[in-house]
Amino acid sequence: MDARNFTFMFYGFLAAWLIILAYVVSLARRSARLSKELEDVKQLVGSGQKT
C-alpha cells in the first residue's frame, strides 16, 4: 500500500466528516439561540411589553 496514497485518503474522509460535523455544531448552536430568543419574545409579549 502506498503510504502517501493512504494519507490523502485519510485527509479526504477527515475533511468530509469535519465539514458535516461543523455544520451539525452550527445547527445545534442556532437551535439553542432560537429557543432562547423564542422564550424571551414570549415573555416580553406575555408581560405586555413591545419588542
Added chain:
Amino acid sequence: MREKLVVALALAAAVLLAFNLYNIFVMLPDEASQGYIYRIIFFHVPAAWVGMLGFFVAMTLSVLYLAGGDLKYDSLAASIVEVAVVFSTVNLVTGSIWARVIWGIWWTWDYRLTSQLVCVLIFSGYLMLRRAIDEPTQRARLSAALTVFGCVNVVIVWKSIEWFRNNHPGPVLSFRTGGKSGMDPAMLHALLWNFLALMIVAAALTLIRTRQESTAREIDSLRRAAHV
C-alpha cells in the same frame, strides 16, 4: 414526533455508515490503477448526488411557492438548499484531495469542477440573500427566483462530463447507458449504500433545519403581533 424521527434517522444513518465503512475499508480491494485513494469516491460521488438532488427538490418547492405563495414551501426549500450546499462542499473538497494524488494538482479549471464551484457560490449567495432581507414575502420570492436560476447551473454540472472534454472521469451511472456502470458490482453496491446513508443524514439535518425555520417564523409573528 419530529424529534423522534430525527433520532430514528440518525440511528439508521449511524448503523448504515458503520456497515459501509467496514465494507469500504475491509471488504473491498484496492483499485488496480489508483490504489487506496479511490475509496474517496464512496463519499465524493454520493455527496454530489445528495447535493444535486437537494437543489432540484428545492427548485420544485420554489416553483410551488411562486405558484401558490405558501411560505412553508419557501422554508423547506431554504432548509434543503443549506444542507445541499454542505454536501456539495464535501464533494468539492474530497474531489480536490483525490485530484492532488491522481492528477498531481489540487485544482484545475475543468468544466465539471468550475461549474460545481459556481453552483456552491450561487447557493451560498442564496443563503446570504435570505439573511439580508427581513420581509418574508419578498425574501421568499427572490429566493425562489434564485433557486430556479441556480438549478440551470446544476444541470450544467450534471451534464458537463458528457457535453465537454474534461479531466474529470466520466459518469459512474448514466441514463444514456440505461443505468449501466463500468464499476465492479461490489464497488457500485458500496457506492449506492453510502448514497442511501448520506441521504438519511441529509434528511435528518433538513428536519432539524425546517424546525429552526418554523421557530424563526413563530418569533417573527410574535414580534409583529407585539408591534400592532
